[in-house]
Amino acid sequence: MARVELRNIKKTFRGHVALHDLSLDIGDGEFFVLLGPTGAGKTTTLRLIAGLDAPDSGAILVGAHDVGSWGAAQRDVALVFQYYSLYPHYTVRQNLEFPLKSKHRRIGVSEIAGRVAQVARTLRIEHLLDRKTDQLSGGEMQRVSIGRAIVRQPRIFLMDEPLSSLDAKLREILRAELKDLQMKLSATFLYVTHDQVEAMSMGDRVGVLNHGRIVQVGTPHEIYNRPRDTFVATFVGSPAMNLFTGAVRDGRLVVAPGRLEIPIGVDLAPPVVRAGRVTLGVRSEDVAVRPGGGLEGRVYAVENHGVEKIVTLKLDEQLVKATVPAQTAVEVDSAVSLIFNPRKLHFFDVESGVRLDA
Amino acid sequence: MADIVLRDIEKYFGDNYIIRKLNLEIRHREFLVLLGPSGCGKTTTLRAIAGLETIDSGEILIDGRAVQGRQAADRDIAFVFQLFALYPHLTAYDNIAFPLRATRETRAVVDRRVREVARALRIEPLLGKRPSALSGGDMQRVAIGRALVRRPKAVLMDEPIGALDAKLREEMRAELKHIHRENEATTVYVTHDQVEAMAMADRIAIMDKGVLQQVGSPTEVYQYPANLFVAQFVGSPIMNVLGAAVRPGDGQTHLLVGENDAILPFPGGLHEMVIRRGHADGALAVGIRPEGVLVSREAVDGYIPVEAHIIEPLGPYDIVDLKLGKQLLRCRTASGYVRRAGDTVWARLDEKQTHFFDSRTGESLGIRL
Numbered sequence: 001m002a003r004v005e006l007r008n009i010k011k012t013f014r015g016h017v018a019l020h021d022l023s024l025d026i027g028d029g030e031f032f033v034l035l036g037p038t039g040a041g042k043t044t045t046l047r048l049i050a051g052l053d054a055p056d057s058g059a060i061l062v063g064a065h066d067v068g069s070w071g072a073a074q075r076d077v078a079l080v081f082q083y084y085s086l087y088p089h090y091t092v093r094q095n096l097e098f099p100l101k102s103k104h105r106r107i108g109v110s111e112i113a114g115r116v117a118q119v120a121r122t123l124r125i126e127h128l129l130d131r132k133t134d135q136l137s138g139g140e141m142q143r144v145s146i147g148r149a150i151v152r153q154p155r156i157f158l159m160d161e162p163l164s165s166l167d168a169k170l171r172e173i174l175r176a177e178l179k180d181l182q183m184k185l186s187a188t189f190l191y192v193t194h195d196q197v198e199a200m201s202m203g204d205r206v207g208v209l210n211h212g213r214i215v216q217v218g219t220p221h222e223i224y225n226r227p228r229d230t231f232v233a234t235f236v237g238s239p240a241m242n243l244f245t246g247a248v249r250d251g252r253l254v255v256a257p258g259r260l261e262i263p264i265g266v267d268l269a270p271p272v273v274r275a276g277r278v279t280l281g282v283r284s285e286d287v288a289v290r291p292g293g294g295l296e297g298r299v300y301a302v303e304n305h306g307v308e309k310i311v312t313l314k315l316d317e318q319l320v321k322a323t324v325p326a327q328t329a330v331e332v333d334s335a336v337s338l339i340f341n342p343r344k345l346h347f348f349d350v351e352s353g354v355r356l357d358a
Numbered sequence: 359m360a361d362i363v364l365r366d367i368e369k370y371f372g373d374n375y376i377i378r379k380l381n382l383e384i385r386h387r388e389f390l391v392l393l394g395p396s397g398c399g400k401t402t403t404l405r406a407i408a409g410l411e412t413i414d415s416g417e418i419l420i421d422g423r424a425v426q427g428r429q430a431a432d433r434d435i436a437f438v439f440q441l442f443a444l445y446p447h448l449t450a451y452d453n454i455a456f457p458l459r460a461t462r463e464t465r466a467v468v469d470r471r472v473r474e475v476a477r478a479l480r481i482e483p484l485l486g487k488r489p490s491a492l493s494g495g496d497m498q499r500v501a502i503g504r505a506l507v508r509r510p511k512a513v514l515m516d517e518p519i520g521a522l523d524a525k526l527r528e529e530m531r532a533e534l535k536h537i538h539r540e541n542e543a544t545t546v547y548v549t550h551d552q553v554e555a556m557a558m559a560d561r562i563a564i565m566d567k568g569v570l571q572q573v574g575s576p577t578e579v580y581q582y583p584a585n586l587f588v589a590q591f592v593g594s595p596i597m598n599v600l601g602a603a604v605r606p607g608d609g610q611t612h613l614l615v616g617e618n619d620a621i622l623p624f625p626g627g628l629h630e631m632v633i634r635r636g637h638a639d640g641a642l643a644v645g646i647r648p649e650g651v652l653v654s655r656e657a658v659d660g661y662i663p664v665e666a667h668i669i670e671p672l673g674p675y676d677i678v679d680l681k682l683g684k685q686l687l688r689c690r691t692a693s694g695y696v697r698r699a700g701d702t703v704w705a706r707l708d709e710k711q712t713h714f715f716d717s718r719t720g721e722s723l724g725i726r727l
Contacts, residue, residue, distance in 0.1 A: 037523075167395065168551065172595055176679060176686075179668050183699070195524070201670035201677070221694065224673040237673050239528050285674040301532040301539075303557035306580035306593050307649045307690070310557070312532040319532070323674070326577075332539060 002063035002155040002188055003028045004049060009058035011044055018044045019212045022058070029186040031179065033203035035193060037235070041212040042192040046158050049190065051075045063155065075156075078149035082161040084141045086133040092144050093129040096120070099152045119147045122181065139170040146178070150185070157182075159191045163198065175201055196236045200224065208232050230353035233281050233346060239310060239321040242287065245279045245350055248272065253280050260316035262295060265342035269357040272347045278356065281346035284310065287322035287338055289330060294337035302330050313338060360421045360511035360544050361386045362407060367416035369402055369568075376402050378568045380416070384512075387542045389535070393555040394565035395591070400548045403565070404514050407546060409433050420511060436505035440517040442497045444489040444504075450496075451476075451485040454503040461508065475503045478540045479533070495526040502537070512544040520549070531557045552592050556580065564588050586720035589645050589713060595677055595688050598651070601717060602644040604629045613707075615644065619683020623660050624709055625727055632714065635723050643717035648677060650711030651689035653696070654704045661704035666696045680705055 004026040011019040019041045026032040034042045047053045049060060051072035060067050067075050086095050096116045100107045107115075120126045123143045133141060142162060149157060162178075163171045179202045182189045193199055199206045200220040207217045208231075216228040227233035227241075234240040244262060246255035253262040262280065272278055289311055297313035297320065304326070311322045311330050315338065322338065330336065347356045367380040377399045384390045392400040405411035407418060409430030418426050425433050444453050451472060458468045476482045479499045489497055498518055505513050519530045535558045538545055549555055555562045556576045564571045564579065564587075572584040583589035589597045604624075605612045611628035612621050632642060654661055667679040667686065671693060678696045680687045680703070689705065696703055709727040716723060 168594065169590070169596060176668055176670070179670075183668070197672065200672050220671045220673075224671075234525070238524070240525050283674070301535040303531060303535065304576040304580075305553065305556050306576070307647070310532075312536075319529075321532075 003061075004156060004188060004190065005059075005061040006045070006049070007059040007061070009045075009048065009055045009060070011041075011048065011053070011055050017212055019048075019055075022212070022214060024207060024214065024217070026188060026190060027204075028063075028188055031182045031189045031191065031202055031204045033191045033193060033199040033206045034209055035196060035199040035203075035206050035236070036209035037194055039211075040209040042194075042209055043160055045209070046079075046160055046190065046192050049075075049156070050077050050079055050158055076152075076154050077156040077158055078152055078154040080146055080149050080157070080159045080162045082164050084145040086141060086144055086148075088134045089132065091130050091132055092120075092125060092136070092147075095133060095144055096129075096147050096151050099148055115151050115153075119151045122150070122184065123147050123177075138166050139174065142166060142174065143177075146181070150181075156188045156190065159189065161193055161195075162191075164193070164195065171198075178202060196238070200236065206236075208235065210235075226355070226358075227281075227346065228355050228358060230279060230281065230348050233348070237283060239284045239323070241281045241283050241346070242320045243279050243281050243348075244318065245277070247277050248275075253278070255318070256316055260318070262340065264345065265340075266345065269347070271356040275347075275349060275356060277350050279348040279350055279353065281348060282340045282344065284321040284323040286341040286344035287320065288341070289313070289322050289324055289328065290337050290339060292335065292337055294339065296335055297338050299330055299332050299334050299336060302332055361388075362512060362544065362546070363417075363419040363422075364403070364407070365417040365419065367403070367406065367418070368414050369399075369406065369411070370414055375568045377406075377413070380568075380570055382563055382570060382573065384544060384546055387544055389538050389545045389547065389558060389560045391555040391559035391562045392546065392548045392565060393550070393552060393562050393591070394571075395550055397567075398565040399568040400550075400565050401516055404516055404546060404548045407512075408435055408437050408514050410437075434511045436508065436510040436513045438498075438502055438505045438513065438515040438518045440520045442489075442494075442501040444497060444500060446489050449486055449488055450481060450492065450500045450503075453489070453500055454485075454507050457504060457508045471507050471509075472503075475507045478506075478537055479503050493526075494522050495530055498522065498530065499533070502534070506537070506541055506543060509541075510543065512546065515545065515547045517549055518547075519554070520551070527554070534558060553594065556592065562592075564591060566591075582722075582726075583645075583713065584722055586643070586645070586715050586717075589715070589722075593647055595648050595690075597645045597647050597713070598687050599643050599645045599715070600682070600685055600687070602642050603640070604632045604642070613644065616683045616685045619685055620662055620664075622662065622707055624707075624712075628709075628725070628727065631725050632723070635725070637714075637716060637723065641716055641718045642723075643715045644707070645713035645715060646687075646707050646711060648688045648690040650708045651680070651687055652706050652708050653678070653680075653689050653691050655695070657704050658706075661706045663702050664705050666701045666703055667699055669696055669699060 006024040009019055009022040036042050048055050100112045125143050163174050206223050208215045210231050216232050244255050246253045251264050297315040300314045301312040303310040308326055309324050313320045362384040364382045367377050369377040394400045406413050417424050454472045455468050481499050519527045562579050563573045566587050572588045579592050600615045603614045606629045609626045611624040613624045664680040667681050670677040676691050678689050714723040714725040
């Protein structure tokens with residue numbers, strides 16, 4: 001197990017800068033998630049740590065050793081990909097044994113059998129050990145490929161969207177299993193995903209990556225409750241945070257004079273007041289919907305999600321989402337009033353999108 | 359606009375059934391979602407309605423008339439695919455106008471109809487653009503516009519937003535629902551995503567292995583699932599299902615879950631209800647959604663102490679796994695309510711939200727407390 005440090009990493013591909021001056025510090029035994037959209041640089045970062053690619057500049061430290069000159073095998077990291085790469089003609093047992101039988105490991109036969117048995121128990125694939133991998137379901141195959149990573153007892157686990165090709169139910173189950181596994185092994189996990197639910201639910205900390213830069217690093221709670229900019233604010237959380245841009249005047253955000261003026265209801269932090277024009281953010285669960293009066297909107301669509309409803313409202317020309325309890329009665333096309341929770345408002349710079357009270 | 363009736367539809371491939379004795383009525387102006395895992399027969403059903411696929415037996419009636427002998431083009435139905443099939447060399451306007459021009463409408467009528475549809479879909483500013491200049495969501499809006507513009511009797515959609523990213527899907531869900539309300543075309547929509555189904559449907563028809571499992575409003579299938587398959591396919595996180603047995607005791611019913619992992623107090627009448635259905639011993643399963651598991655940080659009467667395991671902070675709320683003997687019970691709590699894994703908390707099942715199933719057949723016992 002080991003700590004991983006990236007210092008001022010830069011990586012370009014044919015003139016295109018994939019990573020700009022990236023620095024990260026992943027603690028020993030931490031479950032760290034790199035979250036970002038396609039093309040953000042997540043997989044590139046993972047490949048640099050694994051030793052499959054070399055950075056243009058900067059240093060990579062694993063357990064306080066600079067591993068820049070080390071080959072992939074020496075770094076002793078395990079990689080798990082989205083598409084499980086198993087040997088189809090081998091049984092599950094043979095697939096699990098394979099990484100241990102490599103010549104330079106010299107692990108005894110009984111030791112191999114012991115490790116395979118233990119991994120199979122941990123991942124609940126004992127009953128599959130003698131099956132060929134082409135007879136397994138997707139979830140089972142992904143468990144086996146994770147097993148093949150664990151059996152080596154590597155210092156770091158690198159996972160590249162390991163759940164994204166599975167269906168929703170299976171993803172949900174494996175999410176909890178992976179987290180449980182990481183806690184049991186107290187291993188260092190670096191997990192890459194574009195799925196904010198995975199990031200929030202599994203990460204001890206989350207690093208949000210966009211256009212090759214780390215935008216914010218924090219616990220899921222920090223990322224969700226104090227997003228550093230509008231990118232993080234809208235990328236994390238579902239539905240996406242509602243945003244409004246306007247001028248702050250007499251305790252209101254004037255989006256369109258006379259047509260859309262949002263009462264703010266709290267004392268504003270000095271940077272917000274100084275900015276004059278701001279982008280106001282509010283999450284759907286912090287928007288309450290009541291009959292008539294106040295800030296008026298029209299119900300545009302209602303989605304029933306069982307435990308709650310997501311209501312889309314038209315406020316002047318803008319669509320706003322509110323999450324309300326399932327038993328709330330809301331009629332499409334009816335006029336309702338919206339109340340934003342004054343303690344849950346976020347303020348961002350109009351130009352840069354950066355949080356004003358950071 | 360139309361109603362669509364499927365009567366005893368069967369389709370097989372060799373000895374394998376793709377669709378088995380399917381009976382379903384899709385009402386005039388309804389938004390019906392066919393929901394199920396891949397391979398359940400939902401897309402085959404949709405394609406059979408469209409006339410893109412033949413059926414081996416049964417009848418498909420559109421507005422009361424059997425159509426299984428008619429060509430796809432003669433059924434007056436529009437189809438929207440997952441991958442938007444737009445003409446790349448035509449503008450959005452011309453793509454939408456295309457099916458009308460094929461019917462030799464006058465230029466003024468074409469223009470009026472294209473603009474009406476574009477307004478409903480909020481793509482008026484994009485009408486002059488070619489598909490290559492549009493985002494994925496806008497391309498799919500144009501494809502939907504092209505389907506709606508000729509006012510077909512029904513619109514069939516096969517995972518139309520499945521290829522879009524999460525944020526865009528979220529927006530498009532509300533848009534599609536709004537559009538349906540505006541134009542009121544009978545819509546049959548296929549998806550494997552239960553969130554989409556819940557969000558948009560007037561009614562959901564859930565299929566598994568070629569067999570229709572349940573048809574009902576989102577609220578009905580969520581609150582009154584007919585069997586374990588529906589119970590666990592609809593809703594996220596998945597409904598907890600635990601093996602159980604009932605025992606009478608001091609005016610109460612003791613619900614024993616797992617392998618005697620916990621004893622939970624339930625109202626006295628439950629025991630008798632279960633006996634009446636012949637499930638006093640064995641073959642009883644209880645189902646409870648995470649929000650039906652009530653949790654307290656302090657000891658409360660009727661609650662049992664349990665150890666918290668993994669905590670998933672999802673933002674507005676947390677999903678917490680509670681250890682119930684060898685089993686896990688997932689519950690939904692306010693954000694940060696359970697502080698850390700390993701803490702002891704007290705829990706019980708809300709009896710109003712507890713479901714009872716026959717664990718052999720998977721059927722609901724229909725017991726509601």
